[in-house]
Amino acid sequence: MMNFPSPADIREAAERIRPYAHRTPVMTSAQLNRLAGCELHFKCENLQRIGAFKIRGAINAVFSLSDSEAAGGVATHSSGNHAQALALAASLRGIKATIVMPENAPAVKIAAVKGYGGNIIFCKPTHEARERTLQEFLDASGGELIHPYNDFRIITGQATAGMELIEEIGAPDAVIAPVGGGGLLSGTSLSTTYFAPDADTYGAEPALADDAYRSIRDGIIHPPLPPATIADGLLTGLGEKTFAVISQHTRRILTVEEDTIRKAMQLLMERMKLVVEPSGAVALAAVLQHPKEFSGKKVGVIISGGNLDLSQIPVLLQTS
Amino acid sequence: MMNFPSPADIREAAERIRPYAHRTPVMTSAQLNRLAGCELHFKCENLQRIGAFKIRGAINAVFSLSDSEAAGGVATHSSGNHAQALALAASLRGIKATIVMPENAPAVKIAAVKGYGGNIIFCKPTHEARERTLQEFLDASGGELIHPYNDFRIITGQATAGMELIEEIGAPDAVIAPVGGGGLLSGTSLSTTYFAPDADTYGAEPALADDAYRSIRDGIIHPPLPPATIADGLLTGLGEKTFAVISQHTRRILTVEEDTIRKAMQLLMERMKLVVEPSGAVALAAVLQHPKEFSGKKVGVIISGGNLDLSQIPVLLQTS
Numbered sequence: 001m002m003n004f005p006s007p008a009d010i011r012e013a014a015e016r017i018r019p020y021a022h023r024t025p026v027m028t029s030a031q032l033n034r035l036a037g038c039e040l041h042f043k044c045e046n047l048q049r050i051g052a053f054k055i056r057g058a059i060n061a062v063f064s065l066s067d068s069e070a071a072g073g074v075a076t077h078s079s080g081n082h083a084q085a086l087a088l089a090a091s092l093r094g095i096k097a098t099i100v101m102p103e104n105a106p107a108v109k110i111a112a113v114k115g116y117g118g119n120i121i122f123c124k125p126t127h128e129a130r131e132r133t134l135q136e137f138l139d140a141s142g143g144e145l146i147h148p149y150n151d152f153r154i155i156t157g158q159a160t161a162g163m164e165l166i167e168e169i170g171a172p173d174a175v176i177a178p179v180g181g182g183g184l185l186s187g188t189s190l191s192t193t194y195f196a197p198d199a200d201t202y203g204a205e206p207a208l209a210d211d212a213y214r215s216i217r218d219g220i221i222h223p224p225l226p227p228a229t230i231a232d233g234l235l236t237g238l239g240e241k242t243f244a245v246i247s248q249h250t251r252r253i254l255t256v257e258e259d260t261i262r263k264a265m266q267l268l269m270e271r272m273k274l275v276v277e278p279s280g281a282v283a284l285a286a287v288l289q290h291p292k293e294f295s296g297k298k299v300g301v302i303i304s305g306g307n308l309d310l311s312q313i314p315v316l317l318q319t320s
Numbered sequence: 321m322m323n324f325p326s327p328a329d330i331r332e333a334a335e336r337i338r339p340y341a342h343r344t345p346v347m348t349s350a351q352l353n354r355l356a357g358c359e360l361h362f363k364c365e366n367l368q369r370i371g372a373f374k375i376r377g378a379i380n381a382v383f384s385l386s387d388s389e390a391a392g393g394v395a396t397h398s399s400g401n402h403a404q405a406l407a408l409a410a411s412l413r414g415i416k417a418t419i420v421m422p423e424n425a426p427a428v429k430i431a432a433v434k435g436y437g438g439n440i441i442f443c444k445p446t447h448e449a450r451e452r453t454l455q456e457f458l459d460a461s462g463g464e465l466i467h468p469y470n471d472f473r474i475i476t477g478q479a480t481a482g483m484e485l486i487e488e489i490g491a492p493d494a495v496i497a498p499v500g501g502g503g504l505l506s507g508t509s510l511s512t513t514y515f516a517p518d519a520d521t522y523g524a525e526p527a528l529a530d531d532a533y534r535s536i537r538d539g540i541i542h543p544p545l546p547p548a549t550i551a552d553g554l555l556t557g558l559g560e561k562t563f564a565v566i567s568q569h570t571r572r573i574l575t576v577e578e579d580t581i582r583k584a585m586q587l588l589m590e591r592m593k594l595v596v597e598p599s600g601a602v603a604l605a606a607v608l609q610h611p612k613e614f615s616g617k618k619v620g621v622i623i624s625g626g627n628l629d630l631s632q633i634p635v636l637l638q639t640s
Contacts, residue, residue, distance in 0.1 A: 047593055236535040269595050274429045274594070275589050275590075275594065310586065317630060317631070
């Protein structure tokens with residue numbers, strides 16, 4: 001039996017991140033409410049520092065280390081937002097961050113990690129190479145492993161987004177967050193359970209990357225599928241900690257088609273003037289694709305991030 | 321001698337529009353402050369209803385009509401945001417709006433006006449044809465002309481954006497707004513003069529459409545130049561009312577290069593995750609291009625709108 005983070009843990013995390021992370025705004029749109037047939041409250045983590053919720057978990061993890069733990073630095077593997085988040089969190093605490101990144105990581109992500117003073121070790125772009133390269137580094141150099149999502153310090157940090165959302169709008173009927181590795185969804189599910197106990201939490205996942213859906217359905221962790229969805233932030237599989245939290249505290253995982261993700265992204269950009277990455281639009285996509293689940297309800301929707309290559313916007317919005 | 325709108329007029333306009341327009345957020349970015357060397361406060365009118373500040377003036381104009389004036393409906397010519405704004409304002413009051421639009425207006429703008437129940441009359445795409453077609457309609461059918469900018473009811477409505485900005489951030493050192501026909505800049509200049517009397521107001525204008533700059537310099541209204549800038553919302557020339565207000569209450573008009581507009585647009589989208597139209601990025605562009613004018617100052621920057629064809633983003637961001 002695992003000990004999940006408690007309400008007090010989440011409140012402590014909120015105190016810990018307050019000096020460093022934004023309290024992001026919650027936005028609404030009468031037009032989108034009419035279109036969706038429910039009352040939508042968007043928690044805008046695309047307006048968070050580094051453009052994604054990931055900074056919450058990274059700061060909570062880095063700042064909950066003791067001085068002696070912190071002295072050895074932190075390390076992780078990530079090609080995405082967690083890499084930047086950990087590099088920034090470490091620089092805020094004045095300690096070293098080492099990030100194992102695949103050698104084909106986008107130049108802009110590499111530059112961002114370097115910009116925060118992160119130390120990068122490149123590896124072959126396979127899951128095995130990432131794990132092995134990181135382990136070799138930790139064995140040789142020490143340092144604290146901060147996993148991108150399968151870590152309760154990370155989950156607790158991500159939970160603060162849902163807590164802020166509920167503080168802002170009062171108890172909703174439902175809260176929905178995208179699911180990749182499950183850090184954000186685990187944290188959101190815990191915050192909803194604790195701070196809005198009558199509300200249901202939903203996960204939203206691309207049908208082309210539905211390993212979390214199948215994992216929860218079958219009661220075992222299925223590995224991630226090969227990359228096929230435009231929501232490239234949601235390609236990772238669950239870890240045993242996120243699997244456990246989601247199994248117990250998430251009502252349902254809803255899968256969405258690619259064209260619905262494109263439509264949701266377009267609506268957020270056109271109607272709400274928010275730059276969102278495809279993964280950041282998946283929660284709204286789930287509301288649009290499963291209208292009966294949300295009809296007439298007050299729904300908190302987490303926009304997880306807004307980091308994308310602007311030159312790709314027309315391609316990303318092109319429906320089939 | 322013209323009677324300019326008074327502080328009381330602007331406060332009244334704010335009351336009038338309050339039930340219908342958003343009080344838009346003011347956003348900041350530590351990264352952009354570092355880059356610009358000053359303290360920037362962005363008034364986000366791209367997050368306004370219809371995606372632009374224009375709804376403020378339209379609502380103020382439409383709702384300040386007496387019942388008998390309103391009964392005959394309102395009319396204007398516009399191919400842009402004022403067309404949508406007036407159609408929406410009229411529908412909110414339950415009266416008729418007639419909009420003269422050039423026959424080559426973008427389909428999306430035509431659809432938006434129709435969506436608000438506006439009655440469209442098409443004309444040839446010349447300034448003369450627009451004026452004549454509108455006059456013919458007014459002669460035949462009556463109705464109240466609501467000019468897009470050369471109208472003190474419009475200017476007073478647009479002034480509420482600057483007033484809200486000052487209420488929100490306290491007295492700034494400078495406020496900067498883009499200038500096309502001059503409605504927004506006139507209103508902003510009046511609000512700054514009244515509500516932050518020690519602050520300077522600046523206009524921002526593309527060098528490729530610098531008729532306002534030359535008009536103020538030469539003391540006569542120069543006609544607009546042929547379309548050449550990507551900031552297509554700023555192509556109109558000043559009217560005698562906006563010319564008079566700007567001559568008296570604006571410190572300077574700063575011109576900007578196209579590449580600076582592109583850079584400002586990219587920064588707002590990438591760093592602040594805000595969808596802005598090129599015209600909406602011109603005020604930030606002026607801060608970037610004239611750093612000495614703003615160095616170390618507290619600067620209010622009005623992002624005027626966010627309506628653009630998303631498929632054009634890569635083209636718009638491509639620097640020469």
